[in-house]
Amino acid sequence: xxxxxxxxxxxxxxxxxxxxxxxxxxxxxxxxxxxxxxxxxxxxxxxxxxxxxxxxxxxxxxxxxxxxxxxxxxxxxxxxxxxxxxxxxxxxxxxxxxxxxxxxxxxxxxxxxxxxxxxxxxxxxxxxxxxxxxxx
Numbered sequence: 449x450x451x452x453x454x455x456x457x458x459x460x461x462x463x464x465x466x467x468x469x470x471x472x473x474x475x476x477x478x479x480x481x482x483x484x485x486x487x488x489x490x491x492x493x494x495x496x497x498x499x500x501x502x503x504x505x506x507x508x509x510x511x512x513x514x515x516x517x518x519x520x521x522x523x524x525x526x527x528x529x530x531x532x533x534x535x536x537x538x539x540x541x542x543x544x545x546x547x548x549x550x551x552x553x554x555x556x557x558x559x560x561x562x563x564x565x566x567x568x569x570x571x572x573x574x575x576x577x578x579x580x581x582x583x584x
Contacts, residue, residue: 450456453547456527459526460503462530464493464512469540471557475564476584478510478518482529487564490546491557498531512536514584530560536584 504524
């Protein structure tokens with residue numbers, strides 16, 4: 449059964465097949481600014497397993513610390529970040545975990561890695577069982 453997701457307003461929808469290649473929490477400054485102090489929760493879905501179903505896009509691109517471009521796909525109506533792509537993770541969609549519609553589906557994806565841990569607030573405990581990286 450495919451995983452399904454949507455934005456806040458419900459107009460931008462997607463589905464994906466299979467399990468994520470990895471699940472990552474990112475504490476980089478842009479993720480903290482868009483997802484909150486504890487960073488973003490991301491499902492790494494191979495591009496071939498991801499299908500956008502409905503909605504219009506707003507595109508935004510920024511430079512990562514690595515120098516690679518990070519390309520965001522947001523809902524054009526409510527601005528929810530749906531996924532990002534980067535040359536550093538070619539062929540992978542970095543799907544924002546909070547957009548998954550099923551709480552059961554979302555809950556089964558435990559973080560495997562935490563990146564940019566150096567930017568996490570002191571009160572934010574490391575994710576149990578996840579590999580910890582100070583940068584990317």
